[in-house]
Amino acid sequence: MLMKYKLQLFFTRKSKFIKKNLIFKGGYMEEGKRILDVCFGSGMFYYDKDREDMVTMDIRRVDERLCDNRRLVIDPDILGDFRNIPFPNNTFSMVVFDPPHLIQAGDNSWLAKKYGKLNAASWAQDISLGFEECMRVLKPSGTLIFKWNEQQVTLNELLRAIPYKPVLGNKNDRSKTFWLVFMK
Ligand SMILES: C[S@@+](CC[C@H](N)C(=O)[O-])C[C@H]1O[C@@H](n2cnc3c(N)ncnc32)[C@H](O)[C@@H]1O
Numbered sequence: 001m002l003m004k005y006k007l008q009l010f011f012t013r014k015s016k017f018i019k020k021n022l023i024f025k026g027g028y029m030e031e032g033k034r035i036l037d038v039c040f041g042s043g044m045f046y047y048d049k050d051r052e053d054m055v056t057m058d059i060r061r062v063d064e065r066l067c068d069n070r071r072l073v074i075d076p077d078i079l080g081d082f083r084n085i086p087f088p089n090n091t092f093s094m095v096v097f098d099p100p101h102l103i104q105a106g107d108n109s110w111l112a113k114k115y116g117k118l119n120a121a122s123w124a125q126d127i128s129l130g131f132e133e134c135m136r137v138l139k140p141s142g143t144l145i146f147k148w149n150e151q152q153v154t155l156n157e158l159l160r161a162i163p164y165k166p167v168l169g170n171k172n173d174r175s176k177t178f179w180l181v182f183m184k
Pocket of ligand 1 (some may be wrong): 038039041042043044045046057058059060070074075080081082083098099100101114115117
């Protein structure tokens with residue numbers, strides 16, 4: 001049983017390693033990639049975060065213990081900035097965009113470490129650029145999944161800052177978390 005588990009772990013790690021090295025070596029994009037997550041973080045909301053048809057991106061790699069002793073691992077396939085996504089136009093069928101939503105948080109706070117932080121002066125422009133880039137790499141009729149928490153910036157403020165209108169999404173939530181769907 002233990003042997004079987006160790007073998008499984010070995011092959012999962014090996015295929016993850018191969019995937020990482022294939023995806024963007026010299027601009028080569030592995031066939032069959034349909035989904036791009038541009039703010040992957042720890043990939044907490046996925047049912048399977050190692051799925052073969054997904055490319056994961058984040059601006060940082062992290063492996064550290066947070067102040068509550070929980071381990072934070074951010075280990076995307078590629079490092080990149082959502083304001084300048086390193087893929088050609090019309091590449092993916094689905095793009096997932098879950099940017100940081102805080103503009104005020106101590107740099108060393110648990111929240112900033114876990115979710116990142118927006119620049120207080122340029123957040124609207126940065127998120128808007130992110131939307132334009134996500135739309136650019138989406139194929140026509142592709143779907144953009146966007147997540148926002150309105151603890152510090154309301155959803156209405158956010159929607160006023162971007163040049164796109166969602167197709168659908170939840171209209172209220174006690175936890176202030178919103179999931180929106182856009183289409184190219
Ligand atoms: C709200 S968290 C994402 C959480 C993630 N969905 C999860 O399930 O763990 C936002 C992530 O965006 C990343 N990030 C911040 N600025 C970025 C940028 N300009 N480009 C790409 N990723 C960025 C942060 O490092 C952070 O991991």
